[in-house]
Amino acid sequence: MSGASSGLWSAGALIQASYFLTAVLFIMGLKRMSSPVSARSGIVWAGAGMLVATVVTLAYPGMSNYPLIGAAIVLGAALAWWSGKRVAMTNMPQMIALYNGMGGGAAASIAAVELYRRGGGEGMSTALAVAGGLIGAVSFSGSAIAFGKLQGLIQRSIRFRGQQLLSVLLLIGAVLPGVLEVVRPGGSAQYVTGLLSGALLLGLAMTLPIGGADMPVVISLYNALTGLAVGFEGFALHNAAMIIAGTVVGSAGTLLTQLMAKAMNRSLGNVLFSGFGESGGEAAGAVSGSLKPIESPDVGVMLAFAQKVIVVPGYGMAVAQAQHKIWELCQLLIERGVTVRFAIHPVAGRMPGHMNVLLAEAGVPYDLIGDLEEINGEFETADVALIIGANDVVNPVARTEKSSPIYGMPILNADRARNVIVIKRGKGAGFSGIENALFYLDNTRMLYGDAQKVGAELIQAVKALG
Amino acid sequence: MTGIVALYIFMLAAFTGYEVIARVPVILHTPLMSGSNFVHGIVLVGAMVALGGAHTPLEKTIGFIGVLLAAGNAVGGYVVTERMLEMFRSSKARTAAPEER
Numbered sequence: 001m002s003g004a005s006s007g008l009w010s011a012g013a014l015i016q017a018s019y020f021l022t023a024v025l026f027i028m029g030l031k032r033m034s035s036p037v038s039a040r041s042g043i044v045w046a047g048a049g050m051l052v053a054t055v056v057t058l059a060y061p062g063m064s065n066y067p068l069i070g071a072a073i074v075l076g077a078a079l080a081w082w083s084g085k086r087v088a089m090t091n092m093p094q095m096i097a098l099y100n101g102m103g104g105g106a107a108a109s110i111a112a113v114e115l116y117r118r119g120g121g122e123g124m125s126t127a128l129a130v131a132g133g134l135i136g137a138v139s140f141s142g143s144a145i146a147f148g149k150l151q152g153l154i155q156r157s158i159r160f161r162g163q164q165l166l167s168v169l170l171l172i173g174a175v176l177p178g179v180l181e182v183v184r185p186g187g188s189a190q191y192v193t194g195l196l197s198g199a200l201l202l203g204l205a206m207t208l209p210i211g212g213a214d215m216p217v218v219i220s221l222y223n224a225l226t227g228l229a230v231g232f233e234g235f236a237l238h239n240a241a242m243i244i245a246g247t248v249v250g251s252a253g254t255l256l257t258q259l260m261a262k263a264m265n266r267s268l269g270n271v272l273f274s275g276f277g278e279s280g281g282e283a284a285g286a287v288s289g290s291l292k293p294i295e296s297p298d299v300g301v302m303l304a305f306a307q308k309v310i311v312v313p314g315y316g317m318a319v320a321q322a323q324h325k326i327w328e329l330c331q332l333l334i335e336r337g338v339t340v341r342f343a344i345h346p347v348a349g350r351m352p353g354h355m356n357v358l359l360a361e362a363g364v365p366y367d368l369i370g371d372l373e374e375i376n377g378e379f380e381t382a383d384v385a386l387i388i389g390a391n392d393v394v395n396p397v398a399r400t401e402k403s404s405p406i407y408g409m410p411i412l413n414a415d416r417a418r419n420v421i422v423i424k425r426g427k428g429a430g431f432s433g434i435e436n437a438l439f440y441l442d443n444t445r446m447l448y449g450d451a452q453k454v455g456a457e458l459i460q461a462v463k464a465l466g
Numbered sequence: 467m468t469g470i471v472a473l474y475i476f477m478l479a480a481f482t483g484y485e486v487i488a489r490v491p492v493i494l495h496t497p498l499m500s501g502s503n504f505v506h507g508i509v510l511v512g513a514m515v516a517l518g519g520a521h522t523p524l525e526k527t528i529g530f531i532g533v534l535l536a537a538g539n540a541v542g543g544y545v546v547t548e549r550m551l552e553m554f555r556s557s558k559a560r561t562a563a564p565e566e567r
Contacts, residue, residue, distance in 0.1 A: 019511075026505050027482055033501045033551070034490040040551045043501055047544050050507060054540075057511045063518030065526065072517070072530050073510075076537030084545030095546050096500050099507075103539035106509045109532025113516040113525050124469055223503050230509045231479075235472055237512050243472065244479045245508040251483035252502050256495065263492070346492050353495035360553035371492045 011059050018056040019241035025049030026245050030252065036366050053241050076102075089361045090318050093350045094150035097219045100226050101143025107136030107229035108196060114236060119186045125236050126187070130178040132232030133192075134199045137174075139222045139229060141203030146219050149212050150350065158208045164273060167205045174198030206272065214271045216351030217261050221268070224253025263346030265398075265409035289440035294447055296454060299421050300461020303329075306383035308339040310375065312414055313355055314348055316389020316425065317451050323362035325455030326388060330364075332462045342368055343375040343385075343412050345393035376413050385417035387438075388451050389424070395436045406434060420444040423454050497554075500547040507540030 026049050032042030054073075058066075080099065087095045111133025115126070148154040177194035181187040210218055227249030234242025261268050303309055311330065317323060330340045342364060348355035356369060370378070379385060387394055394414040398406045414420055415438050422439055424446060438444060447454055490498055513536040517529030 022508070026508070027486065030483075030486045030498075030501060030505065033498050033547075034486060034494060036491070036494060036554050039494060039497060039554055040548075043504065043544065043547045043551055046501065046505055047548075050504075050510075050540055050544070053508060053511050054514070057514050060515055060518060063515070065517050065520060065529070068526060068530050069514055069517050069533055072533035073514075073537045076534040077541040080538040080540075080542030081545055084542045084549070087546065089550075092496065092500070092546060092550065095542065096496075096503055099539050099542035099546070100503045102535040102542070103503070103506050103509050106513045106532045106536035106539060109528050109535065110509070110512045110516045113520055113529045113532065116525055116528075117519065117521065220499055223499055223506075226509075227502065227506045230506045230512070231476070233509065233512050235476075237515055239512055239515070240475065242508055242512050243475055245505050247476055247479035248483035248486070249502045249506045251480040252487040253483075253499070255484055255487050256499055256502070259492075260495065344493070346495075349496070351496050351499070352492050353497065353499075356493040357496055357550050357553065360550075366493060366554055369493065 011061060015056050015060060016240070018052050019239070022049040022053040022241045023244040025052070027248060030248065089358055090321075090350075091151070092357065093216060093219060093354060094147045097143045097146040097150065097215075097222070100219065100223045101140050101147065104136040104139030104143060104222065104226040104229055107226065107233050108133050108140055108199070110233045110237070111136065112192060112196060114233075115181060115187065115192045116189055119188075123182075127182045128232045129236035130181055130195060132229040132236065133196060134174055134178055135225050135232070136229035137196050137199035138203040138206070139225045141200045142207040143203075143219065143222045143226075145204060145207040146215050146222065149210075150215055154208075157211050163205070163209055167202060170198055170202040170205055174202055210271065214264075214266065216347075216354075217257060217264065217266065217268065217271050219351070220253060220257040220260050221272075224250050224257055227251075227253050260346075260352050263352050263410075265406065289442075291439055291446050292444065294421070294445035296447065296449075296457035297461045297464075299445075299447055300458050301465065302384055302419060302421070303333055303338070303386070303458065304336055304462045304465050306333075306338055308341075308378075308382045309333060309384045309386055310379060310382045310414070310417065311340065311342045312385060312387045312390050312394060312412055313342065313344070313359065314388065314390025314393065315350065315355075316391075318349065318355070318358045318389070320389065320425075320451035322388065322451035322455050323358055323364075325452055325459065327359070327362045327364050329455055329459050329462065332459060336462075340368065341370055341375060341378065341382075343379075343414075344369055344371055345390070345412050346372060346410075348390065348393060372410055372412060379413045379416040382417040383419060385414040385420045387414055387420065387422045391424075391436055392434065394438050395434065397434065397437050404434060414438060415441055415444075418443065421447055423447045423449070423451055425450060497547060497550045500543065500550060504540065504543030504547050507536065507543050510536035510540050512536075 029042045029046030032038040111129045177191040181191040231246025346352045397404045398409045398411045513532040520526045520529040
């Protein structure tokens, strides 16, 4: 596939130059995306790079099947465009999983076509095509399961004894034909089929036992794996744009996965090889004290006459679609001269940064939002910490109770505010099933109800004060 | 491209990816993951080349699926990343919030 004949040299040079430009645009785009000020332009730059590479590839020497290529692009692009425009912000993580899985599937398809077509035994090039195909297929089926779980299509985590043994067997079942394809001159179609079906099953077996809470880390991992698969297929096709873009995503994605796992106080091995709760299923320490309810009008007065209010939003707020109401409330408070800040725990949404997206959607400016390290010192000077649909991320047990499964997880120090108001639907425990000691503190009051409805009541209460 | 040159590219690209992400604030983790998801949509280029060189019906079928999936990765990744990043504004440079459903 590599060499264009001498007559096509200019087309080859144009393609190489364009791929170079694409790689530059991708890297600069990613760089811009890592600051909130320039992030928007970053995706546009990267998009321009993608467009250049796609158009110029149509001039690739020796290509045929143009009608098929055109039809596949139009169909795939239209479906993705339609679904991407429609999806609600709360469902963003599973859409990322879905699109990522598609990329992995595409890498596996490239491996299949190339290996079926040219046979194996070409040394390095075949080995990398095989490796990329294996990783891509795992990412494809694994991401599909991740999508199904977060979308609510798969409700339960399927666990059984010998699960890890099964995964190991499937890994061997995929790697063995892959190795044969590389070492046997000419290879065989059966080897390729065995390699890819083994890898697809492996993706299923690896992902099905993992609980929904850990899915963000898994999606991030599969994102990195797809990048790596694309890079490997780039080697097999001698395509520099794919090598660079795939490898950059592979390493960036690996780092991002580590950051996420750290923010959730989980190690990657822990996520992949054990279910949450297996380590600390027993009830974590009895909590003393009582839950003290409060009514909306009283909270309204408390907020309106506070000097400083820190809002701690959690996934519960997003589920209730209350972020617009809460921001309306905060705007009223700001008009009255109250200092309002938002405190976001790294795992406040479905994945790190998800809550920021949801708040941004409601129109909250990002400079009012502080992350854990920025804002934790400010709780001592806050009159009210308003906790909306958050639970584990403000549980002081994480600081004190060694037996708790969340022990050691960095938390927001909401308990150090002068008053703590917890808006909560009911009396249940959090995602991890752990009782929250914060709710029983002397300075904590519980405001029960749907976050959206309570938000509206609080707006009324503050307005009534004039 | 000789093997050793490819290896250099691999090594440098890996460090580049690491460095670009290393100091990213948590608030951008989700959009950035989505953005990097878009970037590996470059697999579209490889899928097009693979389908372009396919001969048998089996190769053509798998190649077609590959291009379809890759186009979905690229376009879907772009659309959701753009939608997320569009919403990030500071309180100084604010205009009316965009109407999103």
